[in-house]
Amino acid sequence: MGSNHLKLKLSTSNLISLIAAMLWSIVLAGLFFWAASKEESHVFQYAKMEAGANFNKDIALRNWLAKHGGIYVEVSGETPPNPYLQHIAERDIVTSSGKKLTLMNPAYILRQTMNEYSVLYGIKGRITSLEPLNPINTPDSWEIEALKQFSQGVEDVSEVTSIGGKPFLRYMQAFYTKKKCLKCHGHQGYRVGNVQGGVGVAIPLEPYIKIKNDTLKILIYSHGILWLFGLFCILLINRYVKRQIDTQNRIRSDLASQKEQLDLVLEGTQLGLWDWNLVTNYVVFDERWAKILGYELSEIEFTLNSWESRVHPDDLASCYQDIQSYIDGKTSFYSNIHRMMHKDGKWRYILDRGKIVERDINNKPIRFTGTHTDITKLKETENTLQEKSSELEQVNKILSKQAMIDGLTNVNNRRAFDQRIKEEWERCHRNQTGFSVLMADIDYFKKYNDTYGHLGGDNCLKYVADALNKVASRTNDFVARYGGEEFIMILPGTGLEQAMIVAEKARNAIESLDIQHASSDCADVVTISVGVVACTQCSNINHYMSLISLADKALYLAKNNGRNCMACL
Structure with a gap:
């Protein structure tokens, strides 16, 4: 669903970018066509302005000439007498x-000026009338239409036409008969105020069109x-948006993955979540928290008391x-x-x-x-485990003790002796x-075994060990079976004289056991050498x-002395 949502976002981003590009285009x-149309209209406006300026110049000149009667x-050959002014005395x-000298009226002067200087200025101009005094001023078809419009009250007429295959703006403005005009044209029947004709100019449009075309090129390039x-900005924005979407995609994917992992961890570890507002004591619990105590989440109120009352x-x-x-x-x-307290009435550990996750501006905790x-x-x-550990400890103690006890005689074994002699040496x-x-050894024990058997020998060892253990009666005294029929005793804090007394007691105790030993060479009963x-x-x-x-050398010394005795070094 998240992937589809992000794909939709990407497609929406592309669509928006496309729409933005289209709108921008x-x-x-x-804007381009508006500017181009303005330039097109400017050609006509500027040409018309120029035509108006030239027209005003011509009118000003005509009025001045008319004012002075020509x-x-x-x-000369260029200025012959005007045959159309013969009626002037x-x-x-x-x-x-x-x-x-000959009189030149305004029309004559303007016509000659326009003919001679139109090449210099590139502007063609002339005076015409529907009833021209001079046939040369007879209007052409365009001028006839313009003059007719003047008679209907139109003040001026302008239009783009072709002259010699080139575009021109033709402009004509009506002029009215004034009193000073009657000197030359009064005999034609004009009255003051009548439309006498029109003064027109033709403005070449090529310079304006060139300017327009140059401007259009600039507009094309600039636009x-x-x-x-x-478009480049839209593309950059689109890429930026896509990167943001990709970043959101990764973040969403990471969050989804982390949430999935967290859910798995929480589910696997059966962790219940709580969120406690320390200011309001409002506590949010999740479903697992409720299930730990046997409840549905809908059965738990989101208050601190829901926890406190169950502790x-x-x-x-x-x-x-x-x-x-x-x-x-x-x-x-x-x-x-x-x-x-669980819902079933039993206690759960x-x-x-x-942890505190939010504090106020005074660093006081507000969210836990x-x-x-x-x-x-x-x-x-x-x-x-504690119970088993206690039992195991007891067993280990027993085993440890058994590991130090000779299995036959039930006195300490060689291992226990090695440990004890080292401790006594260090203490000393x-x-x-x-x-x-x-160190004590049973006299002629091999012969005893041969005579009474190994079972008899084992019993003999037990009796001897028990007797020696009784002789070493002090708390710290130590008796061990050293090996075979040899026994060894440690007497802490005991000097040689006291040790000899104990040794003699031990010899007497064994002899007093009265264990028959028919094969002994030193007595009829079991004896020891010490x-x-x-x-x-x-x-x-x-x-x-x-x-x-x-101690071993002293034992052999006792044996060499006839056995059933003790010797010391």
Whole structure:
């Protein structure tokens, strides 16, 4: 759905860009055609303005000439007497110097001026009338139509026409008979105020058209560049929008992925979410939070009491204490394990964690969010593990003790002796105290085994071990089966003299057992030989192994002395 939405956004972006490009093109085209039409009209306006200026110049000249009744010029080939002014008495005069002068009326002068100087200015002009005095002023077809319009009250007429294959603006304005005009035209029947004719000019349009065309080129280039620039901007904006959409797409995709992952994590870990407004005590719970306690979300009110009322009374104080510790900055986040009442009436262990996510301008917390995790099974497992751990500890103690006990005689074994002799040696060096070692061996035990069998030998070993254990009666005294029929005793804090007394007690105790030993070469009963060595402040022996070696030598000395006795070193 999100992908389709973003595709729609992209297509909408392209459509908007297309519409913007079209509108931009239409606007630029409209502006171009408006400017072009203005230039087209300007050609006519400027030409008409020029025509008007020339017309006014011609009228001004005509009025001035008419005001003065024309002017006299010397008769020449260019200015012969005007045959159409014969009715004027003083058309021709002779000066006192004998020069012949002839009268030139305004029409004659204007016609000659226009003929001689139109090439210089490029402007053609002339005076015409429907009743011309001079046939040369007879109007052409365009002028006839214009003159007819003057008789109907039109003041001026203008139109673009072709003269010699080139465009011209023809402009004609009516002129009315004035009193001063009657000198030349009165005999034609004109009265003051009558439309006498028209003065016209023809303005060449080629210079204006060239200017217009040059301007149109500038308009085309400028509007084209502006149009391309606008399209480029639209393209840039479209690309920017697309990048923004792509960015939104990635953000939406990442958010969707993160939300999916979060949902999976929350679902997998069964985390319930809560969001607590500390100002209003309004708390938002999610569906998992409710399900942890056996409820539907619709059954839970979004208030602090929904949580508080379900917490075990004995745990509520510790909850608020941990919350306050976190708010006071004593902990980096809030965490508490407490019990909450399930809908089924049973207590559930809840791991409650949270952090402050919003504070006001005074840095006072106003929003607190966190999670609930049901750890009831974990707690039950933990309790079970604690019980099993306690049992295991007891078993380990038993096993550890058994690992130090000889399985046959139930006294300490060689392993226990090695550990104890090392401890006594270190204590001797540390406290500068002494201790003694007694090594005992059952006399002719091999012969005993051969005579009474191994079962009899095992029983003999048990009796001897038990008797020795009774002799070493002090708390710190130590008896161990050293190997085979050999036993060893450690007597802490005991000197050589005391050790010899204990050794003698041990020999007597074994002999007093009265265990028959028919194959013995030294007595009729089981006896032992004992080697005694004492370590006084451990100054005379370098290592505890040396002490054992000396005890062994003392034992062999006792055996060499006939057995059933003791010897010391």
